[in-house]
Amino acid sequence: MRVLLLYPLFPKSFWSFEKTLALLNRKAMLPPLGLVTVAAILPQEWEFKLVDRNVRHVTEAEWAWADLVILSAMIVQKEDFLNQIKEAKRRGKAVAVGGPYPTALPEEAKASGADYLILDEGEITLPLFVEAIERGDAGGIFRSQGEKPDVTYTPVPRFDLLEFDAYSEMSVQFSRGCPFQCEFCDIIVLYGRKPRTKTPAQLLAELERLYELGWRRSIFMVDDNFIGNKRNVKLFLKELKPWMVEQGYPFSFATEASVDLAKDQELMDMMVQCNFGAVFLGIETPDEESLALTQKYQNTRDSLSDAVHAIARSGLRVMAGFIIGFDGEKPGAGDRIVQFVEKTAIPTALFSMLQALPDTALWHRLKREGRLRSESADINQVTLMNFVPTRPLEEIAREYIDAFWKLYEPECFLDRTYRHFRILGEATYPKKGKRSGKKLDWVTIRALLIICWRNGLLRRTRWQFWRNLFNMYRHNPGGLSSYLSVCAQLEHFLEYRQIVKEQMEAQLAQLPKQVLYSGSSDLSPPLLAK
Structure with missing residues (x-):
């Protein structure tokens, strides 16, 4: 079996960094870890080729070579994902799909012509797919029926399939799942609330493989909450440190974590000693009422600004995500977010309008309330909210545009970056030990x-x-x-804030005034798209 693993295009987004990547002659930030993991789980006597369309197009020779095309996608990749399914079918290829988007909305992938839907987590559903192939089945839908796999049996991903020079960073995964229950988050829907971790030896084997293949740059731990199981994380870091010392610190690391990281100084110190340099925090909003309403209680227990400073003082550069448009949000939320970012000197602040992702608690609540504007998934950082908010949509959108513009004024961005690195300089480098000269x-x-x-x-x-x-x-x-x-990064943000402004303005111009100027309490049922 000759398998073409195909990763769809991402639209321009906060994280695409095209102009910044161009400075370094790179094509994409991160590789498709899901697809190289799929390649490791499938029978190894099968032949594999991987094409990341964010790096290059598929050649005619690769299309001709393939017996089967496998695609994986997130919701933001929807457009190219559906187009590539149609292209593969036009060429007479069998098509299998998986990943977060088809798992959430399988009917859309099926309608585009996919033959096999390998949904949920692949450790369980890929073997079912292989059995179907061996039986000669021409199609099928494979689900885990609520079962979560033991990730300690997940094999080392097939990193050898990647074009290393195209990427700014590599990616590995230590855990899946998150113990919290934020209403808008789809991670707990996909992976559950009980974090499941790999063993230290398992992840070290993945790092060893990357080292053998010649990788010597940054690695992103793609866990949605790296510290979801603090005990196991510390066990891993304890094993990682001597390996890093022995290899001469070949990698730097970044990851995502919840803000309660700030309360565990031992854990922060261990991360810094293992050459972790940055962490992404889901702060969302400085408004405690909104945090409580969306069930992000972990962000209400202590001062968020104190947490950011504690993490930075420990030597970890803070990146953070913010959201505007929560129910009950008071006017001026955009300015309050800007003030918080400036106060805490966070250089890289992801900012987006709230979206109801399919199958989340927020999605189901809004559906019950008749407030979903669409049940499709045309969602990214430059689309208007897909539901009717509690205050006028235009008011929220204008605040979003204005706040994004202010955050990435060149003087403001460079000032925050400087202030943040001055804080980092107090702790980071003395604690890391000797680093290999590069x-x-x-x-x-x-x-x-x-x-x-x-x-x-x-x-x-x-x-x-x-x-x-x-x-x-x-x-x-x-x-x-x-x-x-x-x-x-300023090269990217200057372009992207203009994209945000232009695309938001264009969408606002197309909406009826009754939708723009009304909150949910003002709308009658006929105005809501069911």
Whole structure:
């Protein structure tokens, strides 16, 4: 069996970083970890080729070679996912699909022509699919029926199928699931509330494989909450540290975690000692009433600003996600988010309008209330809310546009980045121990020169940029490379904030005034799309 693993295009988004990646001659931030894991679970006598369409197109030779095409996608990849199913069927190929999007809305993949729907977690449903293939079945839908796999049996992903030079970072996964119950989150729907972790030896084998294949850059732990099981995380970090020392610190790490990380100094210290450099926090909003309503209680127990500072002082760069449009939200939420980001000096702040993801608790509540504007899944960071909010939609959208614009004013972004790295400089580098010396290649040198040229000469930020760079050299010289890397993100954000503004304005112009200016309490049932 010759299998073409196909990963659909992402639309431009907060995380796409095209302009920043172009500086380093990269094509995408992260590889499709799900597909290389699928390749490891399927029979190894099968032949595999992988094409990430965010890196390059499929060649005619690859289409001709394949007996079977397997696609995996998230909801934001919907458009290209459905198009590639149709293209594969046009060429007479058998098509199998899986991943978060078809698992949430399998009827859409089926309607586009997919033959096999491999839903839920692949460790359970892929063997069922293989049995169907061996029986000669021409199609089928495979579900886990609520069973969650033991991930300690998940094999090492087939990293050898990836085009390493195309990616800024590699990805590995330690755990699945999250112990919390945020109303808007689909992670607990997909993976459950009981975090399941791999063994330390298992994940070290994955890192060893990446090392053998020549990877020497950053690795993102794609767990949606890396610290969901703190006991097991600490056991892993205890094993990771001597391995990193022995190999000369070949990787740096980043991950996602809940804000209660700030209350565990031992865990933060262990992460820093293992060369973790950044963590993404789902802060969502500084409004406690909204946090309570959406059941994000873990963010209401302590001061969020204190938590951000504690994590940064420990040596972990903070990235954070924010959402506007919660029920009961008071006017001015966008400005309150901007004020919080400025106060805490978070350089990279993801900002989006609330969306009801399929099958989440929020989705079901809004459906009961008759407030879903659409039951389809045309969702990304530049689409209007897919439900009727409790305050006027235009008011929320205008706040979103204005706040995004303010967050990524060049002076504001560079100032936050500088202040954040000054905090990091107090703790990060002395705790990591000796790091292996890494020579700067010409691509990196060129990227740094372009950053200095644009921020230090072309833009009005020139004096601010050189002053901050000089002070960084004085106070945190070990962090200079990382600091300039974050400064480089401005190239992306300047373009993306314009995209946000233009696309939001275009969508607002197309909606009836009755929808724009009314909150849910003002709408009668005929105005709601069922």
